[in-house]
Amino acid sequence: MDQIVNVDEFQELAKQALPKMYYDFYNGGAEDQHTLNENVLAFRRIMFRPRVLVDVSKIDMSTKILGYPISAPIMIAPTGNHKLAHPEGETATAKAAAACKTIMIVSYMSSCTYEEIASSCNAVRFLQIYVYKRRDITAQVVKRAEKAGFKAIVLTVDVPRLGRREADIKNKMISPQLKNFKGVFSTEAQPGKGSGVQAFTSRAFDASFSWKDIEWLRSITELPILVKGILTREDALKAVEAGVDGIIVSNHGGRQLNYSPATITVLEEVVQVVRGRIPVLLDGGVRRGTDVFKALALGAQAVLVGRPIVYGLAAKGEGGVKKVIDMLKNEFEITMALSGCPTIDDITRNHVRTENERLQ
């Protein structure tokens, strides 16, 4: 693994390690993948305004999210079906999260049970949920999460229907029976009719779920609730008004509505209306420590990483995931030093210049 020097190199290794159907599932975005590509490209259009002659002999990347200390503002985004990437599935990812002292957001669609993941490690875990038409099943999952020591619920709000992922349609991507719902609810979908994931989602997910239903979620759990999938100031305000405990600016890694904006380009409008009342996190296209710095400079408290984690897992298991996080942390640390920011609090809006801002 010593030869791997950046996160993107894991993508090629994952491609070699995985059957085409699974690699395409992990890699793909919606339709012609404009948003998927823009998530990465938009970060590249932001430049730094580095400050010099600051004492950067010690760099402290540590921070807290909802009161939980993490070693750096880099968390693991929820991604489903880790056993398609590696036989140990989410337990390997969770162990890497613990080793790196970060938070893992476990997917509702995970292949190991929530309880197995919980007992495999002592990482702080949040549980991501979708809401099924059978709301009793989702309510049960929330109860299980509480019992298994998950610290927050992340409600993903950008999947009333599944985006058109053309690779999955062509490959007839399978929707396996997930152990978490075994004996309670079938997550399998008929093969041979396009994307099994799409067929399952349209059968199972509640597309009528709306803002007023956040109250229902609030009524069944004491855990903090974050909403994942906010892209506008209007919805950010609604989220604050609904009393949620955090916002994740996300376009689902470009897998849902193609031509949604790159997340880093809308972060500031969200941060401006939230006015520090609740934490704002971001995901989508984070591939470098410099991206982490840019997101923090524009007001995020932390970022989540999706695909690179799965690629690390597919290529090298737990060690691969750990290496992905460690590389991002190392790059972020160097970025802080070269920008003149010894601590997270030192990173300000003045440390970056977006495309719209004239050279000064």
Ligand code: FNR
């Ligand atoms: C996802 N994502 C996702 N989100 C979610 O809330 N629940 C889920 O089960 C999944 N599953 C999932 C599977 C795969 C293979 C991918 C690539 C993504 C979206 C994920 O949490 C996150 O928003 C994006 O992956 C972030 O973008 P990057 O880091 O992949 O560019």
